[in-house]
Amino acid sequence: MNERRNATTVTAGPTAGGGRTDPATEAFLAHRNLLFTVAYEMLGSAADAEDALQETWLRWVKVDLDQVHDRRAYLVRIATRRSLDRLRVIRRLKEDYVGPWLPEPLLTAPDVAEDVELAESVSMALMLVLETLSPTERAVFVLREVFGVSHEEIAAAVGKSSAAVRQIAHRARRHVESRRPREVVSPSQARVVLESFQRALETRDLKGLLDVLAPQVVLVSDGGGVKLAAQQPITGAGKVARMIVSGLGKARVALTSEHTVVNGNPALLLRLDGEIDGVIAVRVEDARITGLYYVRNPQKLTRIASEIPLTLR
Incomplete structure (x- = not known):
């Protein structure tokens, strides 16, 4: 959690011909700042957010883009899952933080x-x-209240039903507001x-x-x-x-x-x-x-x- 890591930098990727960056790289770069912000708000650590983005990139390049209707939403979903996994690890590490x-x-x-x-x-x-907040509550709150992601998209990202996400969102919002x-x-x-x-x-x-x-x-x-x-x-x-x-x-x-x-x-x-x-x-x-x-x-x-x-x- 405290080790410094190299930033995730995707400055160039495979080209699609004529020197153009390939579609996967273009989409990732177009939304990179958004993905970092999502990860940082979930993790509170820039180093861990960069790690989450690295993992997001590695999974993204394996996706069949022809099957993706909304690339931004899909990237946010991957980044959320990677951040959620990392958040659970961080919470355990914080127990030993001085x-x-x-x-x-x-x-x-x-x-x-x-x-x-x-x-x-x-x-x-x-x-x-x-x-x-619990890791899932934090993910739901950040996606819904900060980024305005739909309950259905959040459900896909956190592995819950839409009804469960609505309940979690209500509970997290009430907790934060107080x-x-x-x-x-x-x-x-x-x-x-x-x-x-x-x-x-x-x-x-x-x-x-x-x-x-x-x-x-x-x-x-x-x-x-x-x-x-x-x-x-x-x-x-x-x-x-x-x-x-x-x-x-x-x-x-x-x-x-x-x-x-x-x-x-x-x-x-x-x-x-x-x-x-x-x-x-x-x-x-x-x-x-x-x-x-x-x-x-x-x-x-x-x-x-x-x-x-x-x-x-």
């Missing part, structure tokens, strides 16, 4: 942030909620709050942190056993603010932060003595931060140097 587990942050392009529906679906806050953020703030609103947090963070300003943190804010930090991180989520503005200030004070290092866009939402890239230390994503409600998600595990910080294309279509 400390809290957070999704792997992705540097995303501005167009992702502008797409409110897409930005919310890949936000750290919602991705953590999806972690509380836990997801109450409001979706605009990127500009989130940036304003994040700037206040950044100023307080860099100056070790306890009062400034208390002003921007909601009373019941939750801090989740992921070091993966490699970097120091809280072994349990920290709840409460006072506890979180004091932990941040005291932790930076003890570290006695130069802290700098810069704004970035992670998973379609404003975030901070932190450096200690010039070296990348982690990414902080936030959940903002009522002009205050209700969730802080600090990814320090170095193995999860390899996708913040170049933009990852995501799409719902």
